[in-house]
Amino acid sequence: DAGVTQTPRHEVAEKGQTIILKCEPVSGHNDLFWYRQTKIQGLELLSYFRSKSLMEDGGAFKDRFKAEMLNSSFSTLKIQPTEPKDSAVYLCASGRGNTEVFFGKGTRLTVV
Amino acid sequence: GDSVTQTEGPVTVSESESLIINCTYSATSIAYPNLFWYVRYPGEGLQLLLKVITAGQKGSSRGFEATYNKETTSFHLQKASVQESDSAVYYCALGAYNAGAKLTFGGGTRLTVRP
Numbered sequence: 001d002a003g004v005t006q007t008p009r010h011e012v013a014e015k016g017q018t019i020i021l022k023c024e025p026v027s028g029h030n031d032l033f034w035y036r037q038t039k040i041q042g043l044e045l046l047s048y049f050r051s052k053s054l055m056e057d058g059g060a061f062k063d064r065f066k067a068e069m070l071n072s073s074f075s076t077l078k079i080q081p082t083e084p085k086d087s088a089v090y091l092c093a094s095g096r097g098n099t100e101v102f103f104g105k106g107t108r109l110t111v112v
Numbered sequence: 113g114d115s116v117t118q119t120e121g122p123v124t125v126s127e128s129e130s131l132i133i134n135c136t137y138s139a140t141s142i143a144y145p146n147l148f149w150y151v152r153y154p155g156e157g158l159q160l161l162l163k164v165i166t167a168g169q170k171g172s173s174r175g176f177e178a179t180y181n182k183e184t185t186s187f188h189l190q191k192a193s194v195q196e197s198d199s200a201v202y203y204c205a206l207g208a209y210n211a212g213a214k215l216t217f218g219g220g221t222r223l224t225v226r227p
Contacts, residue, residue, distance in 0.1 A: 003157070033214065043203065043217035056214070091158065103150075103158035 002026065006092050006104035013111050018080040021107045024073060025094030029102075034067050034077050035091040037106070043091070049075065082111045114139050118204045118218035126226045127196055133189040133221050135178075135204035147180050147187040148205040148215065158203070161189075165209065174198075196225045 005024040013019045025032050034046040047067035048056040057067070064083070069075040079086055087110050095101035118135040125131055139145040149161040149171075162171035167182035178189045187204060201222045205215040 031214075042219040043205075043215075045214065048214050093158075100160050105155075105157040 003102050004092055004094050004104035006090075006107050008107060009105065011107055011109045013082045013109065015084060015111055016081045017111075018078065019082055019109065021077040021079075021090050021092075021109070023075045023077070023092030023104060025075070025092070026102050027073065029094035029096045030072070031095045031097075031101075032069060032075050033093040033095075033101075034075070035093065037089040037091055046077065046090075079109075082109075084111045087111050114141055114145075114206060114216040116204050116206055116216055116218035118202075119221045120219070121201075121222035122224060123221055124224045124226060125194055128193045131189075131191045131194045131198075131223070133202055133204075133223070135187045135189065135218060137185050137187065137204070137206050137216075139185075139206055142206070142208045144209065145206040146209055147178070148207065149176070149178055149187075149189050150203040150205060150217075151200045152203070152220075153200045161202070194223075194225045196227050199223055199225045 007022045011019055030051045032049040035043045036046055037043050046058045049069045052069045064080055066078045089106040089108050091103055091106045093101050093103045115138045119133045146165040148163040150158050151161045152158045162173040164171040164180040167180050170179040176189055176191045178187050180187055201220045203220045204218040207215040
């Protein structure tokens with residue numbers, strides 16, 4: 001029974017690089033969320049898709065962050081260019097309506 | 113905007129002691145917020161511990177309880193007797209009905225239970 005799959009689990013990037021994080025939601029779920037988790041800010045919503053349509057793109061993150069969902073079973077989060085302050089754990093979650101939501105294990109990004 | 117404030121960690125308790133992690137919320141954009149506690153065990157993804165969608169009701173799971181108190185805008189997490197396996201990071205969150213994982217989270221509380 002596959003949950004939400006995120007790859008890679010760890011990513012190290014140099015400042016200025018472009019990185020792409022990937023997420024496969026639970027099959028049949030039509031809601032997909034990207035969150036960023038840091039010790040200081042906690043969990044912050046980056047993007048929210050419903051049935052592949054972008055519903056929210058987390059205002060403060062529009063600048064260098066772009067989430068896409070080209071099909072219902074795959075989403076990407078691109079950060080371009082990366083900065084050291086982007087170092088965080090990036091979480092993907094999927095759900096359907098008001099049923100339980102499932103989170104992936106996250107991608108830990110370190111920007112040096 | 114909406115916000116959630118919870119006990120700042122880390123919190124350390126001994127096995128079999130009682131636990132309370134405080135959570136208060138402010139829901140300015142949601143008329144009838146749903147309240148959640150999520151937990152992240154070491155090496156695992158974030159997972160739902162319990163949720164309550166109606167004010168005045170209590171949710172419970174794995175020995176944990178939380179009561180949705182609209183008057184005090186609180187949703188404190190309690191357990192009468194913790195176990196070492198409860199060591200994890202706990203997040204309080206609020207969201208609108210049918211908003212799925214579009215949640216506003218508290219900052220998380222890291223709990224360590226000493227054997």
